[in-house]
Amino acid sequence: MAAALLMRALRSEGRQQLKPLLSAPASPLRFYSRVASSSSFISSPHRCFSSAAASSPASAFALGSSMDPSRIRNVAVIAHVDHGKTTLMDRLLRQCGADIPHERALDSITLERERGITIASKVTSISWKDNELNMVDTPGHADFGGEVERVVGMVEGAVLVVDAGEGPLAQTKFVLAKALKHGLRPILLLNKVDRPSGIEAIGMPLNLLTVIWKKCSEHTWENTWVRILSEETCNEVESLVFDLFANLGATEEQLDFPVLYASAKEGWASSTFTKDPAVDARNMSPLLDAITSHVPPPSANVEAPFQMLVSMMERDFYLGRILTGRISSGAIHVGDKIQGLRCTDGGVEKIEEGKVTKLMKKKGTSIIMIDSAGAGDIISVAGLTSPSIGHTVANIEVTTALPTVQLDPPTISMTFGVNDSPLAGRDGTHLTGGKIGDRLLAEAETNLAINVLPGQVSESFEVQGRGELQLGILIENMRREGFELSVSPPRVMYKTEKGQKLEPIEEVTIEINDEHVGLVMEALSHRRAEVTDMGPVPGTSGRTRMSLTCPSRGLVGYRSVFSTDTRGTGFMHRAFLTYSKHRGQLGNVRKGVLVSCGKGIITAHALMSLEARGTLFVSPGMETYEGMIVGEHSRDNDLDINPVRTKELTNIRAPGKDENVKLSPPRLMTLEEAIGYVASDELIEVTPKSVKMRKRYLDANKRKMMKGKKDY
Numbered sequence: 001m002a003a004a005l006l007m008r009a010l011r012s013e014g015r016q017q018l019k020p021l022l023s024a025p026a027s028p029l030r031f032y033s034r035v036a037s038s039s040s041f042i043s044s045p046h047r048c049f050s051s052a053a054a055s056s057p058a059s060a061f062a063l064g065s066s067m068d069p070s071r072i073r074n075v076a077v078i079a080h081v082d083h084g085k086t087t088l089m090d091r092l093l094r095q096c097g098a099d100i101p102h103e104r105a106l107d108s109i110t111l112e113r114e115r116g117i118t119i120a121s122k123v124t125s126i127s128w129k130d131n132e133l134n135m136v137d138t139p140g141h142a143d144f145g146g147e148v149e150r151v152v153g154m155v156e157g158a159v160l161v162v163d164a165g166e167g168p169l170a171q172t173k174f175v176l177a178k179a180l181k182h183g184l185r186p187i188l189l190l191n192k193v194d195r196p197s198g199i200e201a202i203g204m205p206l207n208l209l210t211v212i213w214k215k216c217s218e219h220t221w222e223n224t225w226v227r228i229l230s231e232e233t234c235n236e237v238e239s240l241v242f243d244l245f246a247n248l249g250a251t252e253e254q255l256d257f258p259v260l261y262a263s264a265k266e267g268w269a270s271s272t273f274t275k276d277p278a279v280d281a282r283n284m285s286p287l288l289d290a291i292t293s294h295v296p297p298p299s300a301n302v303e304a305p306f307q308m309l310v311s312m313m314e315r316d317f318y319l320g321r322i323l324t325g326r327i328s329s330g331a332i333h334v335g336d337k338i339q340g341l342r343c344t345d346g347g348v349e350k351i352e353e354g355k356v357t358k359l360m361k362k363k364g365t366s367i368i369m370i371d372s373a374g375a376g377d378i379i380s381v382a383g384l385t386s387p388s389i390g391h392t393v394a395n396i397e398v399t400t401a402l403p404t405v406q407l408d409p410p411t412i413s414m415t416f417g418v419n420d421s422p423l424a425g426r427d428g429t430h431l432t433g434g435k436i437g438d439r440l441l442a443e444a445e446t447n448l449a450i451n452v453l454p455g456q457v458s459e460s461f462e463v464q465g466r467g468e469l470q471l472g473i474l475i476e477n478m479r480r481e482g483f484e485l486s487v488s489p490p491r492v493m494y495k496t497e498k499g500q501k502l503e504p505i506e507e508v509t510i511e512i513n514d515e516h517v518g519l520v521m522e523a524l525s526h527r528r529a530e531v532t533d534m535g536p537v538p539g540t541s542g543r544t545r546m547s548l549t550c551p552s553r554g555l556v557g558y559r560s561v562f563s564t565d566t567r568g569t570g571f572m573h574r575a576f577l578t579y580s581k582h583r584g585q586l587g588n589v590r591k592g593v594l595v596s597c598g599k600g601i602i603t604a605h606a607l608m609s610l611e612a613r614g615t616l617f618v619s620p621g622m623e624t625y626e627g628m629i630v631g632e633h634s635r636d637n638d639l640d641i642n643p644v645r646t647k648e649l650t651n652i653r654a655p656g657k658d659e660n661v662k663l664s665p666p667r668l669m670t671l672e673e674a675i676g677y678v679a680s681d682e683l684i685e686v687t688p689k690s691v692k693m694r695k696r697y698l699d700a701n702k703r704k705m706m707k708g709k710k711d712y
Contacts, residue, residue, distance in 0.1 A: 146449025433459025557676020
């Protein structure tokens, strides 16, 4: 550790002597066929494959650099959410000649484009100075941490992207710990160095300026800022990252990480701090050169028998299962006989034996066909129908399986079942428990961070995952595919060790305006949170950053409450920390609900008199049924109401008799808000066209009878 501290003292002096690395961009990739659609791993295989296979340069590529491990670099891009990973990948692809059809080109899933987050890991490759760089783009959200754990075993290096203004946050610690555990030597890239970091301005309210900056896409406000992002701020962030490395047990070799400064949005990187590089230096060459020089090539034996650990899996209508992974040893050719192996308690078990029908490799935004590949390369294989993620694909003479990746256990579970409400079967096409179970098992096969178990009730399934966002994405995908189902509220998965009850604890980082500190602290105190650190945000005025530890059950549904309490100006990041002693019952985190006791069409006449009872979730013209939740009560108890009551007709007409009905806009709950809102005695009814909340027992008398029982 003494050597590490000495290394840290010499870092700033030595780094000033480094000169920017200059290099010419690689030639454009003209010979690779484009994928017709980026919505799936392979689209229109016959058209894509035939054009790629007929290209002679592609065959030369397959027999050249892919067979030489010394010319391969396998690198993962890891970071906290919204720190610029996917934008950085776009600039690297464009730097190396790939044709980028749109921004965030690697975000091929529809929900990724809609929400602006990365959900699944993506693998692509680029050529740089006679080297083949296999780049892996990983998610930044804590709920999709299983995607990071699966792919870090495929690479020998990592680019740690950190926002130069925000510094390392909760998920930065998580992804860095995974990289260091696998022995990777990360490259630190301080991104967004060209934008202001302070939030002080002359003659402009603090909250207004924060909203303007977050929504402004062009840096046209520099003349109104008092403090801007400086080299001293970057040095502070670098020191925080170094301390994070040391606290996570990094070796002296890992502590000697190179530092680069970049603006992924503007498409440039530099080995020295600058906010406006020269025109001829506005490119990603320094980062690409740092990857080729700092990341070691894969240590692999080409002469040994072929072995590959499956890290990703896709399904194609024509080719079946497409297995992706890094070749650990040997070489593979089209037509080779291979087998699938897996480790069991009784030893190594053969799953299936088959033949390689297709070998594929992602190049830029395209998929090319190759004839062969060697050890150290990341490829995709088609020809087997049974192996899945974590299994080994090898030659038929191999009898040993590669060790699988150990994933962190799930911390939350939800029960998926058949929709049995009075409105069931009107919107969806997949209604039965069998179809729901098949879909969930297929999801668990491609996503190891999700476990699917039989439920306690017939035709129900317990789905275990990392968080409500991960399970919410699964539910959203299912409803878009035509499924109707009922979903229970999230339940925390407890552990018992030595007779003591343990629960998952998460590390939470919050950045808010000073005026909202009291409100946020009060809300988190009811959720059993404990403050570990608190202070002003460096380089800003009027902002406070807090670090807390909070039970996972206390954070369920808090994100929407947090956004409301902070008027949209606060930022909250969370990541799993550890299992710890149970912290007791939560405080008052939610009020009662308004439950419908009638069935039919909701009328404006009925809602007019019910508005004073609380906040409504429905509007006139919607259909309701007995037991459906139509609003939030202003008190702590549930209240049965009749929202379908109509106005009585009479034969008397008088001026002012028919008053004009004016209703406040209802609070329309999204799927994520509903998941965090429902209580233990409630369910979520999910259909392709709507999301409704209801009581588990629709009959009011049945609810009174079951109240107080353990299973209620």
